[in-house]
Amino acid sequence: MRNLDIAEVAQRSGVPASALRFYEEKGLIASIGRRGLRRLFDPGVLERLALIALGRAAGFSLDEIALMFAPDGRPRIDRQMLVAKAEELDKTIRELSAMRDGLRHAAACRAPSHMECPTFRRLLGATASGTLGARKKRAPQPPRNKTNRG
Structure with missing residues (x-):
């Protein structure tokens, strides 16, 4: 699957682009580059966003969710x-x-x-x-x- 720009990620995940930028700022997701002015993401970001959404639905804070990912980005759930x-x-x-x-x-x-x-x-x-x-x-x-x- 090809890389997705921020608009595609927002459309597929239902997460607004402003939230995606915020999640990136908090270190929850990472863009892999840019196409013009738009951030590009690996398709795996959609699964990560689903995990973040699940954590939020369960009542975890974003800081708690951040602890659930290893430095390599894989889930590491306590x-x-x-x-x-x-x-x-x-x-x-x-x-x-x-x-x-x-x-x-x-x-x-x-x-x-x-x-x-x-x-x-x-x-x-x-x-x-x-x-x-x-x-x-x-x-x-x-x-x-x-x-x-x-």
Whole structure:
């Protein structure tokens, strides 16, 4: 397959050219040259962009995704990082399920006022205390040494 210019990569991947330039700036992808003013990419960039999209969909930051590639560009995925993200997603699913169930209950509740409904009051209390729904940003993680990567 021939090399692809940035417009072709954007069209085939669905990633805007501005994001491709940003990913290149962050070191997530690399162009292999230029055709006039347009960057050229190896066709393998499409698979790499798919991996980046998968990582983003799973909730990984671009910095975390960058750690998942070896210097030669091949995927090098830390399995412990995947387990931690899966556990984080499990927690989010539990929180969102509780929120959904509470909202459904509130919508169907026969109490004269939501404030008189014990279930709604529990949902309100959990939200106020930060145990439900409030998304806290993760603290930055220190760089891992090479022995901790899988």
